[in-house]
Amino acid sequence: MKIVVDFDLCESNAVCMQIAPDVFEVRDDDFLYLLNENPDESDRERMEECAQRCPKQAILIED
Amino acid sequence: MAAQSIHIVGASLAGVRAAEALRRREFDGRIVLIGDEPHRPYDRPPLSKQVLAGDWDADRIELTKPEKFAALDLELRLGVRATGFDLATRTLSTSDGDDIVDAMVIATGARCRTLPGTDDMAGVHVLRTLDHTLALRAELDAGPSRVAVVGAGFIGAEVAATCRGRGLDVTMIDPMPTPLGRVLGEEIGSLMADVHLEHGVDLRTGVGVDRLEAEGGHVTRVVLSDGAVVEADVVVIGIGVIPNTEWLEGSGLTIDNGVVCDATMLAAPGITAAGDVARWPNGRFDEVMRIEHWDNAIEQGVHAAERLLVDDADALPFEPVPWFWSDQYDRKLQMAGRIGPADDIHLATGSFEERRFAQLHGRDGRLVGVLGLNRPRHVMQYKTMIQNGASFEDAVAAEI
Numbered sequence: 001m002k003i004v005v006d007f008d009l010c011e012s013n014a015v016c017m018q019i020a021p022d023v024f025e026v027r028d029d030d031f032l033y034l035l036n037e038n039p040d041e042s043d044r045e046r047m048e049e050c051a052q053r054c055p056k057q058a059i060l061i062e063d
Numbered sequence: 064m065a066a067q068s069i070h071i072v073g074a075s076l077a078g079v080r081a082a083e084a085l086r087r088r089e090f091d092g093r094i095v096l097i098g099d100e101p102h103r104p105y106d107r108p109p110l111s112k113q114v115l116a117g118d119w120d121a122d123r124i125e126l127t128k129p130e131k132f133a134a135l136d137l138e139l140r141l142g143v144r145a146t147g148f149d150l151a152t153r154t155l156s157t158s159d160g161d162d163i164v165d166a167m168v169i170a171t172g173a174r175c176r177t178l179p180g181t182d183d184m185a186g187v188h189v190l191r192t193l194d195h196t197l198a199l200r201a202e203l204d205a206g207p208s209r210v211a212v213v214g215a216g217f218i219g220a221e222v223a224a225t226c227r228g229r230g231l232d233v234t235m236i237d238p239m240p241t242p243l244g245r246v247l248g249e250e251i252g253s254l255m256a257d258v259h260l261e262h263g264v265d266l267r268t269g270v271g272v273d274r275l276e277a278e279g280g281h282v283t284r285v286v287l288s289d290g291a292v293v294e295a296d297v298v299v300i301g302i303g304v305i306p307n308t309e310w311l312e313g314s315g316l317t318i319d320n321g322v323v324c325d326a327t328m329l330a331a332p333g334i335t336a337a338g339d340v341a342r343w344p345n346g347r348f349d350e351v352m353r354i355e356h357w358d359n360a361i362e363q364g365v366h367a368a369e370r371l372l373v374d375d376a377d378a379l380p381f382e383p384v385p386w387f388w389s390d391q392y393d394r395k396l397q398m399a400g401r402i403g404p405a406d407d408i409h410l411a412t413g414s415f416e417e418r419r420f421a422q423l424h425g426r427d428g429r430l431v432g433v434l435g436l437n438r439p440r441h442v443m444q445y446k447t448m449i450q451n452g453a454s455f456e457d458a459v460a461a462e463i
């Protein structure tokens with residue numbers, strides 16, 4: 001599973017980080033860092049939750 | 064008794080997220096999703112922002128990709144309207160015929176309030192649906208001389224900002240002293256007033272609308288309560304919403320500014336409600352609420368669906384920290400929790416001058432709310448503290 005973030009849409013609100021801090025991290029510089037671009041397939045449900053709860057629809061799950 | 068078949072009425076954010084939650088919880092019975100809009104379910108926040116601006120088209124805002132939607136295996140009834148319900152016989156009446164309902168999620172949302180006598184006036188718009196947005200956008204494309212926005216709430220303020228972004232002349236009118244002041248407080252309301260003024264909005268606050276006037280059936284001017292006249296060929300009305308509960312009148316369910324639910328979102332045995340239409344006691348704030356925010360529709364949709372799959376004894380109360388955002392120009396406003404005029408206040412970061420700050424609200428020693436402008440990360444982190452029941456003192460001392 002590949003996670004792609006559209007950084008033009010992302011507003012760094014850290015909603016995703018609340019659900020999956022091991023994958024998404026918004027740092028003190030207010031930028032989002034993707035800590036793991038290829039989470040394990042077993043993590044799909046949580047990644048989908050991140051994508052759904054992102055108010056900017058900035059998270060895409062490719063394949 | 065767990066449900067065998069579930070009807071979801073309202074095929075938008077709360078309804079669709081409810082359907083997805085049922086499948087995620089391995090509910091393999093029949094799910095009927097009924098919605099009166101003809102479109103596949105879509106997301107509303109971009110309507111007043113990117114879609115109205117002309118930056119995004121309708122295909123960009125679908126709620127769920129077609130393949131994933133198909134995989135939910137729903138009995139999808141789009142363009143179908145629920146017209147009545149009878150709790151005693153569990154009969155759901157629709158424009159397509161009657162159905163006996165085993166369990167049901169009510170997710171019919173809300174619709175815009177209008178000004179009396181303007182429903183048939185050309186050039187007068189509200190903004191709730193994709194069709195509304197495309198109709199308004201077409202008129203903006205035609206280059207109106209002036210857009211009058213009636214109501215400086217969130218929708219009105221976003222429409223004003225988007226219209227200014229398109230280079231159109233805009234007048235925004237509201238009887239309150241400042242835009243959004245009722246929700247955000249007068250101080251931040253007047254800051255938002257400055258933001259609109261600097262972006263060239265002709266802002267008329269503290270004055271109401273007396274009437275709209277038309278020529279040949281098309282609106283031409285807005286007459287204000289102080290007698291002033293605003294010439295405008297497009298008028299957008301953003302004066303709040305009304306929950307869609309008419310179809311439940313006489314159903315046996317309690318309707319009072321929304322579908323009244325218990326703390327677990329149950330409206331009657333086997334019947335739950337979620338999203339803009341639902342009212343329930345939120346134990347976290349000791350307050351009966353009806354929330355008109357995007358994130359609530361998701362969380363509550365999931366909760367209302369899962370509620371149908373558990374026995375009463377195992378049901379959990381729904382106690383979220385409400386949260387919303389609004390984007391106007393380059394300002395991103397966010398609020399979490401509940402704020403009130405008598406709260407203790409602390410500016411945790413930034414300043415009003417730079418229009419970038421997070422302000423904490425405390426009540427009875429507890430952190431109850433946070434309001435931020437262009438500080439989305441801070442708002443979310445304080446929201447977590449509210450969720451964890453942090454004291455105001457701890458929130459003020461926290462390094463975020």
Ligand SMILES: Cc1cc2nc3c(=O)[nH]c(=O)nc-3n(C[C@H](O)[C@H](O)[C@H](O)COP(=O)(O)OP(=O)(O)OC[C@H]3O[C@@H](n4cnc5c(N)ncnc54)[C@H](O)[C@@H]3O)c2cc1C
Pocket residue numbers: 072073074075076077078097098099100106107108109110111143144145146170171172173174190191192218307310337338339340354355356357358360386387388389390
């Ligand atoms: C223009 C706009 C911008 C917004 N921006 C933001 C934002 O920036 N941030 C934020 O937090 N929130 C925002 N919101 C609010 C958010 O979109 C709503 O809270 C959310 O859509 C509520 O979802 P819902 O499913 O409860 O109701 P709705 O989205 O209203 O959906 C209800 C559905 O049920 C259908 N329906 C109604 N009656 C019947 C019936 N009798 N039979 C069948 N179907 C019926 C309706 O047509 C509709 O499709 C915005 C809303 C709008 C309109």
Ligand code: SF4
Pocket residue numbers: 005009010011012013014015016017024026032053054055056057058059
């Ligand atoms: S939830 Fe979305 S907008 Fe927020 S930080 Fe994550 S990707 Fe960015």
